Amino acid sequence: MKLTKETLRKIDDVIPRYPDKRSAVLMVIHLIQDELGSISDETCEWIAEKLDLQPINVKELITFYPMLRETPWGKTHVRVCRTLPCALRGSYATCQKLEKKLGVKEGHVREDGEYSIEFMECLADCGEGPVVMVGEETFENIDEKKAEKLADQMLKGKLEKSAEFVSYEQGLLSDSPKKAKKSSSKAKK
Numbered sequence: 001m002k003l004t005k006e007t008l009r010k011i012d013d014v015i016p017r018y019p020d021k022r023s024a025v026l027m028v029i030h031l032i033q034d035e036l037g038s039i040s041d042e043t044c045e046w047i048a049e050k051l052d053l054q055p056i057n058v059k060e061l062i063t064f065y066p067m068l069r070e071t072p073w074g075k076t077h078v079r080v081c082r083t084l085p086c087a088l089r090g091s092y093a094t095c096q097k098l099e100k101k102l103g104v105k106e107g108h109v110r111e112d113g114e115y116s117i118e119f120m121e122c123l124a125d126c127g128e129g130p131v132v133m134v135g136e137e138t139f140e141n142i143d144e145k146k147a148e149k150l151a152d153q154m155l156k157g158k159l160e161k162s163a164e165f166v167s168y169e170q171g172l173l174s175d176s177p178k179k180a181k182k183s184s185s186k187a188k189k
């Protein structure tokens with residue numbers, strides 16, 4: 001397993017913040033997953049040795065929490081909310097449309113490793129559903145029709161600069177009062 005100096009430094013910084021080394025285990029897992037995309041058996045062993053644990057103590061966390069991964073997601077990972085408020089506003093159709101357009105079933109990674117989709121519980125933006133996240137960017141009110149356009153923009157590599165799809169996070173950084181107002185609806189929740 002190879003980690004950058006930056007990640008190794010962050011790991012060494014975070015461990016002394018806890019009274020027991022072992023208490024830093026989730027933080028260390030997250031730091032490594034941020035860099036590698038998943039936690040392999042070899043990585044479990046490395047973490048266990050670092051924190052005076054047994055590898056099984058690390059493995060049981062990886063297999064328990066859905067956000068922790070034994071194998072990486074695709075280069076672009078798409079999350080679709082399936083919890084009731086979003087489901088009532090059509091998130092099942094949204095997910096199906098994205099699956100069709102991106103060529104991958106939810107819970108899987110496309111063969112070429114480019115895309116993966118996760119149909120998952122609440123993404124914490126319940127009043128603006130259906131909610132879709134592309135990487136760390138949140139897109140609101142993505143119904144089936146918009147999902148088709150969103151996927152088109154992704155496939156063309158134009159989503160980042162799209163005028164039609166401004167993520168919640170981009171809206172926060174925008175000077176546009178309209179976008180800022182729209183974004184504030186999530187902040188208030």
Ligand code: FES
Binds near residue numbers: 081083084087126127
């Ligand atoms: S129910 Fe979809 S974001 Fe909460």
